[in-house]
Every structure is written in structure tokens, then in C-alpha cells.
Amino acid sequence: MSIAPSQVGAALKPTDFASDQEVKWCPGCGDYSVLAQTKRILSKLGYDKSNTVFVSGIGCSSRFPYYMATYGFHSIHGRAPTVATGLKLARPDLNVFIVTGDGDALSIGGNHFIHLMRRNIDLKIILFNNRIYGLTKGQYSPTSEHGKKTKSSPMGTVEPPIRPISVALGAEASFAARALDADVKHLEYVLERACKHVGTAFVEVYQNCVIFNDGAYAYAADKGTRADSVVYLEHGKPLVFGKNLDKGIRLNGGGEHQGREDRRSAAPRRAGRRAGVFAEPLASPGVSRTGRHLPRRGRAEIFAAGARADCASRGDAGGGRSSEAPDRAGHVGGRLTRTSACL
Amino acid sequence: MDSTKSPPAVERSSRKPLVNLASVTIRFAGDSGDGMQLAGTQFADAAALAGNDVSTLPDYPAEIRAPAGTIAGVSGFQIQFSSEDIFTPGDDVDTLVAMNPAALKTNLKFVKKGGIIIANADSFDATELKKAGYEKNPLEDGSLGGYRLIRVPINTLNAEAVKESGLSSKQVDRCKNFFALGVVCWLYDRPLEPPLDYIQAKFARKLPAVALANSMTLKAGYNYGETTEIFNEQYSVGRAKLPRGTYRKITGNEAVALGMVTAARLADKHLFYASYPITPASDILHTLAELKNHRVVTFQAEDEICAMGAAVGAAYGGAFASTGTSGPGMALKTEAIGLAVMTELPVVIVNVQRGGPSTGLPTKTEQADLFQAVLGRNGECPVAVIAATSPADCYDAAIEAFRIAVRYMTPVILLTDGYVGNSAEPWLIPDVSKMEKISVEHPTQPNDPKGFMPYKRNAEGARPWAIPGTPGLEHRVGGLEKADVTGAVSHDPNNHQKMVELRAAKVAGIKPAGKPWVMTGPESGDVLLVGWGGTYGAIKAATLELQKRGRKVSACQLRYLNPMPAGLEKLLKSFEQVIVPELNLGQLRFVLQANYLMRLKGINKIKGQPFTVQEIIAGVESDL
Numbered sequence A: 001m002s003i004a005p006s007q008v009g010a011a012l013k014p015t016d017f018a019s020d021q022e023v024k025w026c027p028g029c030g031d032y033s034v035l036a037q038t039k040r041i042l043s044k045l046g047y048d049k050s051n052t053v054f055v056s057g058i059g060c061s062s063r064f065p066y067y068m069a070t071y072g073f074h075s076i077h078g079r080a081p082t083v084a085t086g087l088k089l090a091r092p093d094l095n096v097f098i099v100t101g102d103g104d105a106l107s108i109g110g111n112h113f114i115h116l117m118r119r120n121i122d123l124k125i126i127l128f129n130n131r132i133y134g135l136t137k138g139q140y141s142p143t144s145e146h147g148k149k150t151k152s153s154p155m156g157t158v159e160p161p162i163r164p165i166s167v168a169l170g171a172e173a174s175f176a177a178r179a180l181d182a183d184v185k186h187l188e189y190v191l192e193r194a195c196k197h198v199g200t201a202f203v204e205v206y207q208n209c210v211i212f213n214d215g216a217y218a219y220a221a222d223k224g225t226r227a228d229s230v231v232y233l234e235h236g237k238p239l240v241f242g243k244n245l246d247k248g249i250r251l252n253g254g255g256e257h258q259g260r261e262d263r264r265s266a267a268p269r270r271a272g273r274r275a276g277v278f279a280e281p282l283a284s285p286g287v288s289r290t291g292r293h294l295p296r297r298g299r300a301e302i303f304a305a306g307a308r309a310d311c312a313s314r315g316d317a318g319g320g321r322s323s324e325a326p327d328r329a330g331h332v333g334g335r336l337t338r339t340s341a342c343l
Numbered sequence B: 001m002d003s004t005k006s007p008p009a010v011e012r013s014s015r016k017p018l019v020n021l022a023s024v025t026i027r028f029a030g031d032s033g034d035g036m037q038l039a040g041t042q043f044a045d046a047a048a049l050a051g052n053d054v055s056t057l058p059d060y061p062a063e064i065r066a067p068a069g070t071i072a073g074v075s076g077f078q079i080q081f082s083s084e085d086i087f088t089p090g091d092d093v094d095t096l097v098a099m100n101p102a103a104l105k106t107n108l109k110f111v112k113k114g115g116i117i118i119a120n121a122d123s124f125d126a127t128e129l130k131k132a133g134y135e136k137n138p139l140e141d142g143s144l145g146g147y148r149l150i151r152v153p154i155n156t157l158n159a160e161a162v163k164e165s166g167l168s169s170k171q172v173d174r175c176k177n178f179f180a181l182g183v184v185c186w187l188y189d190r191p192l193e194p195p196l197d198y199i200q201a202k203f204a205r206k207l208p209a210v211a212l213a214n215s216m217t218l219k220a221g222y223n224y225g226e227t228t229e230i231f232n233e234q235y236s237v238g239r240a241k242l243p244r245g246t247y248r249k250i251t252g253n254e255a256v257a258l259g260m261v262t263a264a265r266l267a268d269k270h271l272f273y274a275s276y277p278i279t280p281a282s283d284i285l286h287t288l289a290e291l292k293n294h295r296v297v298t299f300q301a302e303d304e305i306c307a308m309g310a311a312v313g314a315a316y317g318g319a320f321a322s323t324g325t326s327g328p329g330m331a332l333k334t335e336a337i338g339l340a341v342m343t344e345l346p347v348v349i350v351n352v353q354r355g356g357p358s359t360g361l362p363t364k365t366e367q368a369d370l371f372q373a374v375l376g377r378n379g380e381c382p383v384a385v386i387a388a389t390s391p392a393d394c395y396d397a398a399i400e401a402f403r404i405a406v407r408y409m410t411p412v413i414l415l416t417d418g419y420v421g422n423s424a425e426p427w428l429i430p431d432v433s434k435m436e437k438i439s440v441e442h443p444t445q446p447n448d449p450k451g452f453m454p455y456k457r458n459a460e461g462a463r464p465w466a467i468p469g470t471p472g473l474e475h476r477v478g479g480l481e482k483a484d485v486t487g488a489v490s491h492d493p494n495n496h497q498k499m500v501e502l503r504a505a506k507v508a509g510i511k512p513a514g515k516p517w518v519m520t521g522p523e524s525g526d527v528l529l530v531g532w533g534g535t536y537g538a539i540k541a542a543t544l545e546l547q548k549r550g551r552k553v554s555a556c557q558l559r560y561l562n563p564m565p566a567g568l569e570k571l572l573k574s575f576e577q578v579i580v581p582e583l584n585l586g587q588l589r590f591v592l593q594a595n596y597l598m599r600l601k602g603i604n605k606i607k608g609q610p611f612t613v614q615e616i617i618a619g620v621e622s623d624l
Helices: A031-044 A061-067 A080-090 A102-108 A110-119 A164-170 A184-196 A223-229 A255-264 A334-340 B036-049 B101-110 B126-131 B154-161 B169-173 B176-187 B193-203 B208-227 B252-266 B282-289 B304-316 B327-343 B370-375 B393-408 B418-422 B493-508 B533-548 B568-572 B587-596 B613-621
Strands: A052-056 A071-074 A095-101 A124-129 A176-180 A201-206 A230-233 A301-304 B018-021 B023-031 B053-059 B074-082 B093-098 B111-120 B148-152 B234-237 B247-251 B271-275 B296-300 B320-325 B347-353 B384-387 B411-417 B424-428 B476-478 B517-520 B525-532 B553-558 B560-562 B575-582 B601-604
Touching: A031 A061, A031 A124, A031 A184, A052 A061, A052 A080, A061 A071, A061 A095, A061 B476, A071 A080, A080 A095, A080 A110, A080 B271, A080 B296, A080 B304, A095 A102, A102 A110, A102 A124, A102 A164, A110 A164, A110 B304, A124 A184, A164 A176, A164 A201, A176 A184, A184 A201, A223 A230, B023 B036, B023 B101, B023 B176, B023 B234, B036 B053, B036 B074, B036 B176, B036 B193, B036 B247, B036 B424, B053 B418, B074 B101, B093 B101, B093 B176, B101 B111, B101 B126, B111 B176, B154 B169, B154 B176, B154 B208, B169 B208, B176 B193, B176 B208, B176 B234, B193 B208, B247 B252, B252 B271, B252 B282, B252 B320, B252 B347, B252 B393, B252 B411, B252 B418, B271 B282, B271 B304, B282 B296, B304 B320, B304 B327, B304 B347, B320 B327, B320 B393, B327 B347, B327 B370, B327 B411, B327 B476, B347 B393, B347 B418, B370 B384, B370 B411, B370 B560, B370 B587, B384 B393, B393 B411, B411 B418, B411 B533, B418 B533, B517 B533, B525 B533, B525 B568, B525 B587, B525 B613, B533 B553, B533 B575, B533 B613, B553 B568, B568 B575, B568 B587, B575 B587, B575 B613, B601 B613
Parallel strands: A052 A071, A052 A095, A071 B476, A095 A124, A124 A201, A176 A201, A230 A301, B018 B234, B023 B093, B093 B111, B111 B148, B271 B296, B271 B320, B320 B347, B347 B411, B384 B411, B525 B553, B525 B575, B575 B601
Antiparallel strands: A176 A301, B023 B074, B053 B074, B053 B424, B247 B424, B384 B560, B517 B553
């Protein structure tokens, strides 16, 4: 994105981006973290308040613009992409951010979300996914787990959750990434990568709603269990995780994935296992989408930051900016990205 | 008639007698795909270029292509052309061209007694007659004895005329509309040059065989009229006395588009138009999409809601923003229009009304969205409403809509309808350099010692249009209620009452940016016909006719519907009786009655067709 240099002599400090409004999210809400990292990144990258606009929909997430001292537009439920699109088309000189939530973007706003991805206008969208409807006090959302009991689903939900990144990739997003509110360094880094991407950058943030869905991501947020339940996708690096990086992701053998697994294992053999990518059970435990029986290995959520490097239609060379050295949470290689869409 | 181009081949002395008529109404009707819209449009062009006043009415089905030869597939195009000022595409048809039995069946009722029917005899065979529901051939059974029936074997003659062209039989068949056009051009002594020029422009480069064929069949049709005995006389309609100037033929949708471009130009702004295709409004998008070099950005959104949201976003950014749709699309835009009201941003929203409710009659005209425009949002949510009265008036109305939107920082709904949107009339091209500019000020400095106050209003109640990119004026807007002056989110009870009243007062105080209504006749009398929108022509013509019959009837066509213009109550109360003709069940009547505590009468037609002059006259006389 064309980041306009600060019009004031010195770059702004993170505190300069805070508006005069009292932040009213619940104590302990994950939104505070995103707000803080966003201010840090805007400061670090030299953004100016005067030509930056935050557009939001409806939800706790969408109170965000009021807390930023930039221009802001708190619009209507699900429709932030529409307002942001019109704004950016009329004023390409502005830096436009969309802040949304799992309900706002994927329920009522699903249609606009899809077209925002394919249109690939140069703006950034941050989706706070807390797997619940917080503002309306606790109904299930499109990303709530199957069987979730809430006020509007006392006998448990009947639908499986939708995966924001899968939707984004299905809609030909040029940049899709995921971060965790509790992992602030990584979140900050992901936001930075998003800002630097030219095109629509979609960032899903796993965010904890302390009142209505506390602990949804405890397995990842809790430092004790994080190492064993989080994989950071890094360009050119093997898919390994664990405190000693001695655990791998293996694509369950057999069938159509067999051939791909061979090409994919760039990792040296560890403990006699080959690295690959696990096809996670989707329908119910133990049964894969293709009907094959899969052993339960526990979940490995893929955390990634980076641009799709295989978008030939966008004119990107495979591998994107290959001149960059692979670093922590760098680009995701094209093959991995395609596979991660299945997870 | 004064022919401005080269005369036809035959000399005057050997021509048939020429009868002068003041006005003529003709209708081309055939199967979808027979080229009736094109033939009709070409004839209207020829008439307009010969100096007639012209009014047109396309009448086509909703299906893309109904089964060939059926009633559902009949497509028609009606033109009235005149040496006088005319206001409607004509009530009764003087000449009907019927390309097939279904077209005759559907359109016979529009033909006046003794009118001319030119029937494509080749098409009246057993199969086609059956599709149209005829048990016997009406061309043979004497049922058309009350008309002047002219049987022309159009298919055969057309094929004969183009046989040298080398076209396939399917292509040959597609030329027959030009044969029919040629016949009618001869019958009414209109020049062939405009359709010939059109054929050259459209086909000569890429499809020379088609160009040749169409030209040949056009001339063949013309010569057929001239040479054969089927017609005893020719008719002519003289030049109309229109004010001097350069004219072009324009439809309402084209006029809306050009009006919006002009408005943006008058403010030295870009026009941002977001839309989702919907009949009968899509042509506005099509027209604007080709005007990129006139500082126009068009955006085809994924749905109507996105189109409205994008217009709001663009307005927030400082563009002249607009969107256009029809009834169902307006329903979808409702919430976002409320957002524009709450954030007090200028957006022009065009509704080309069509038959409703729900999907309704997509290709038929109606004016039943007035309630929706004036009242249809949650909360106290006032929006200014303007309605154009004719195709050419759409141009002025669009500019006025932007003047008001920007002056008062409010969304404005511009109502037109399918008839006005698709109908054509001559339009005197204005001199834009002589038009009053639209002044727009984006503040660059805080407007208060305490800093920038986004909701500090001017004397007319408008807030400042501070746009992103301006240092020092950073602020947030949104759909939540906000505190007076500061614009911070506020749930305070007294503040809410105050803000609701401020927004209401702002809209109530809007002064028209053009004529509040168009008057026909004196401002007092026995009967006042009050209408709005595209019924203008029919109401005016009816009023003039009633005046000729000695009645003290006047007409007032409202252009400003919300707020109601000043002076209207006085005008209404200067007549013994007020009658409201409208193409709905009485929406304007309801609004007038509520505003002015009067009991009014209505003439209500909801058939997907415009009023005929006769219907309005009958409605008035039944009361007198």
C-alpha cells in the first residue's frame, strides 16, 4: 500500500493515534491487543492520521474507529466493505482499513466479503474472530464450533463452522493471514506484512471474548500449550512445531494426496517421520471429507502470514518477493497455501 | 413538409396526393427479435430530424425471448410525431404495423376506428395463427372491416429485395423490420437518410453485406409504398415550432446520466456512480460507463446494498456520489440510505420506478414508490424527494438533486419511471457554460475554538463537508446517534430528541433548486389536476383539451414531493375541486390530504401502462 509519509516532521508515536474517546471494551477483551498493535504499526510505518481511515461494520470489533485519532466511519452491519470500497475508489490516495468481526464479515457481510477479496483493491481488512456474537450478548456465529450451546442454540448448533481463510482463498484473495490476539509480537508482524501488501490484505485475528466465549483459543494463547498447538507457516521452512521443533505435520497418506506429499517434504527426516500436511477431519471426528478414517492426533492450527505466491493471474511471480530472506512468519509458498485451504 | 435532405427518386407530380396532418401516432409491433424497437427508434429519429416534435413509448416483455410467435413475446414501439407541441406518445394509434398474428391480437385494441393496419400477410399462416389464439385468419374473415387493412407480404418482398446480398436465410429474415420501416417512411413522407446513415454507421465496416441488405430492403419498402396501389395517399406532418437551437433525441435514463455528469462538472468534481443492473435503470449505468473521459467513475457492485454503501463511502471521501435502481433495489438500499441520513452525507439516489410490489412488472411503468421514498426507513429519517416530469426534465432534475444534496448535506431521492426512462423526446441541448456553478466547500480549518466540530451546523442546518485527507480535522462518523455539534456517540435522551428535530428541520427547510411544479392554466378555477412524475404529458394534454371544451381546468405537476413546496396549499385551495391522477392507488393523494387536511379525489390506474389522455378526461368529466 502506498503509505504516505508523515506530513509532520517526526513520525507519530503510537499514543498519537489514540482518540480522546474512552475505550469501552470489557476488561480482558482481545480487542485491546489488536488496537495496541495497530497503533504501533501505524507509528512504525510512518502513517499519517489525516489520510488514514478506519471503516467498520457493527459489533464489538466495529467500535474500533472511535478509538483511533484518524478519520473513521462506523457503518452498518456487514457493509463496511461497501463503504470502504466506495471511499477507496473515489480517493485512492487514502489508506483505508476495514475492521470487522466473524458475524459482521461472514454472516450478514459474507457476500461483500467475497467480492472484496476478488476485487483486490488496495485496502486492509482485519477480522476479529471470537467465534461468538458478543455485542448482542452471546448468540452463535458462523465460526462457532459445531454443537455450540448458546442462548439461541440451547441444544447446540447444527452447522459446522466456516473458515474465514478458506472463504478468502476461495474468493481469490491475494493475501490471507491469521494471527492471535495473545501473541502480540506475531500479531504486530502480521499487521505489518498486511500494510506492506499492495492489494487487499485479509488478516484473521483469533480474538478472545472474555465475557461470552472465554477461552476459545486458550490452547494457543496459553504459553504452556502454545508450542504444541501452533504452527507458524514460514516460507521455505518445514512445517514443524513443538517446543523443540520436533513435531511435524503429516498429510494423511493414501489417495489423491499421495503424490503431492512427496513433492512437499522439503524437511529433513525427523524421528523417522516425513513432514507433510495433515488433512484435518471436517465432518466428524475420525472421518475425513473423503470418507477415509483418520486417527485423531489433536488439532494443529496453521498460523501464517503472507501473500499467495501462486497467483499467476495477479502477475506475481511464484514465490512472491523471493529476494526476501525467509524469516519468521514469512511468505507462504504456493503449495502450502493451496493445502492450507483444505484445513 | 420541408425536406432537408435529398428528395426521393420519384418526382412530385407523379406522386400520390399528400395529406397534411397535425399529429400522427404509429406503432410497430412484432415478435421479440423482429427488430420492432429498432424500427421504431429509427422512425422516431427520422421524424425528429424532419423537425417534428416526437414522443415515444417502448413496450416490451420481461422475458429475454418468449417462445416465437406467442402473445407473451410481442414487442411494440409507439411514436407520436407532430407539427405541434405534444406531450404523450399518443392515445389511439393511427397506423399499426403488425409483423405477426400475435402482434395484431395484442395491439388491435390501441388502433382507432378506421386506422391503418399494415399486416405482414406472409406471417398469417395456420401455425402462427394458432400460436396467437386465432381460429380463423383475421385478414380474411372480415373481422377487421372497421379498419383500413393493408396486407403486405413483407417476408417475401424482403427476401426478394436482398437476394443479391448473399446473406443466410436467418440474416435475411432479420432485415424485414427495415422493409416495414421503409413502407412507413414513405406513408408518412419521412426522409430515408437517417436510417440509411444509421445502417452505414453500424454495419458498413464490419458487416458490409448486412449493411447493403438493410439499405436495399429499406428502399424497397419505400418504393413499394410509392409504386403499388395499396395506398391511395401519402401523409405528411409539418415541422413543429420548437425554439431555435440544437436538439438531440434523449431518453430519460440518458438525461439522468448526462445531468449527473453536468452537475459534477459544475462543481469541478468527479462523479461516482455505483449501481447494480436492474430493469429499467441499467441504461443509466451503461451510459455513464462510457464517459470515463468526463471524470466519471462507474462501479458495478455485487448488489444494490453495496452500490448504496459505496456511494456513501465515496461521498464521505468528497466525491459527487450517486446510485440508481428500481423499486426492489430501493428496498435493499433502505438501511444504507438511513446511514446517509444519519451521517448527513450528500448522495443522489435515482429510482426508475416500475410495476410492483416485489418483482412485479419489470418492464412496465408505474409510480407506486412514493411512500417508500418519503417514508420508507426506520426511525425519523427524512429524505428529500424530487420527481422528473418527462425524459428531458430528467436532466434538470438530476442537477437539482445534486444541488440540494450538497447544499443541505443530505441524501436526495430522484424518482423517474420506466416510461420516462425509456421514452424519447427532442431535447434542446443547454449551454453548460451559462449554468450556475454548484459551490462546494471542504473546510481546511477547525470551525470552533475547541477544535473541529463535525456536527456544527450552518444557518440552513447543514454540517461541514470535511473530507479525509485534511490534516487537523480528523473525526469519526457513523450510524449511532451522536451528540449535537461534537458528533461523539451519545445516548443522552435530550440530545436524541434534539438531533431528530434538527435533522427533520433541515429537510423541512429545503428550498427547491428549480421549478417546484409545472403549471398549465390559471392558478384558480373549478378543477385542479395535481400529478407528479411521468404523468405530466397526459395530464397536460387532457387539461388543454378540457380547456378547449370550455372547462375551467388547470393542472399542476409537482416536481418537489418532500418537502412539499411553499405556496402549494394556497394553490390547492384556489380550486373548487382537486383531483390527483396517478399510476398507483393514491399515494400522492394520501400525502396531500395528510399535509393539508383536504379531501381529494383520485384517478388511479395501475396497469403497467401510462395514462391515455382520454382516461384523464373521462376521470374529470365523471365528477363534473
